[in-house]
Amino acid sequence: MSLTVDVPGFGRLTLPWGVGISASDVISLAQSRLPGHWHGNKLLSSGQHQLGTNEIITQQTAVRGMVLANYSEISAEEACYIVHTAERGISLEQLQRLVRFVSVMADRWFETYGAHAGSRLRLSTFNLYHANHWIIKPATQGYHEQNGCSLVEVMSLDPRAQKPRWFVSHAWIDPRSMLRFWFDFFVFWQKRLAYGEPVSEFLACLEQHARVREMPGSTTYWVCAYANNQHRVEDDIMCNPRSTSFYRAMQMCEGVLLVLDSAGTPFQRIWCCFEQSIAIEHREDGWSRHRLLLDVGATDMQGKAHVLTDGLAGVETRMIGIVGLFRKSVRERPFPAALLA
Incomplete structure (x- = not known):
């Protein structure tokens, strides 16, 4: 046989x-x-x-x-070791490599939870819950003396190249959590076993953000699912949110990119609202030496990504006065504004 x-x-x-x-x-x-x-x-x-x-x-x-x-x-020859979770940014090029891998593997894997359990997955619906189950955990298992590591460490050669430039704030709705209030903090750190925008749409938002701000493929974004060691997430749980690795990561970044799903879920999540408040706090605090920009990204019904920027961006900054503002308004016009209502 x-x-x-x-x-x-x-x-x-x-x-x-x-x-x-x-x-x-x-x-x-x-x-x-x-x-x-x-x-x-x-x-x-x-x-x-x-x-x-x-x-x-x-x-x-x-x-x-x-x-x-x-x-x-998706792995480097050897996993590197990045001590501080806050310093584990993932580059746009690494995310592109990850999504290419998903495009090859998605329809060979299956849904493991809910009404569609047992159905074949697709790239168009492959979200972070699927990525955690089928990629992040198995790809990082057994590293660093069997404690596992973050996906960023598995994908990276040089720890110095992974320091984040932008912080990504986004939400994942956990269908398994019956006690939303009590699990909101726990779910944020522990497993991200949730449904949200597909990883391909998430990448599209970051790619558009980088294009608008004229940043290279080496630009790094701090994304908690890829920065945390999913085998030891409890190590990063703190009572004081300003002591957490995600808060420290924000302090290292130029700004926050808020990525919205089709339901605008981040506006209903405590942690996402906290992240947004930190960005606003830093811009309004006259004593703060670190002003965080706050950009917003989302995809429309056709899956095309659009970005609202905090001020002028890229080529707009090199235009004369009102011309740059007009160019910005034209660029932002297709943004699905209903998500902000």
Whole structure:
């Protein structure tokens, strides 16, 4: 009897199956038949189920078939170590690499929760809950003396290049939380197991933001899901929000980019409102030496990203007076203003 393993980028492999064969055996067999050096973690899955390294492959699983995810596609040769969570910004280029990986893998993975559990995922609906389950946790497991690490550390070569330039404030609605009030703080830090805008639309907002402000692909954004070690999120939980890593990250940044989903959820989330208030506080406090800009990004019904900027941006700053203001108003006109109502 044989088993089939779907390896994106290489096709389907037919491997021998025998009683007692484990997931690690299957991965080793697959690697021996494929070219290249696989330096990152690997994940073998069957349907909704992620197979543990030492898990025995049953005959039923062998018949159903499996998918092998190669996280070398998004991982550096060696994970770097960035001590402070606040310094783990993710670059636009790294986010683009991540979404390219999602575009290849999404329809090979499955929904694991809710009414659509068991249905095949798609790039257009692949959100941070899916990313945490299928990418962030498995790609970062076992690093740093088995404590795991952040996705930023797995993707990065040079810690110095990851210091954040912009802070991203965005919301994720957790369908599992029945006690919203008590879980609001906990959910923010712990798992982000929630539904929100697709990662592709999130990236589109950041790409448009960088274009408008004329920033390169190396520009780094602090995004909590990618900055936190999802295996040890409790390490970053603080009673005082001004002692948290996200607050310290904000102090390092030029500004805050508020990314809105189609429901404008960030305006209903305590932590997002706090982040916005910090940006406003810094602009209105005459004694503050660090004025934070506050930009807003969102996608329209067609999935096109638009950005409202705090003042003139990019080419507008080089135009004469009212011309720059007119150019800004034209650029911002298509923004889905209903989200701000």
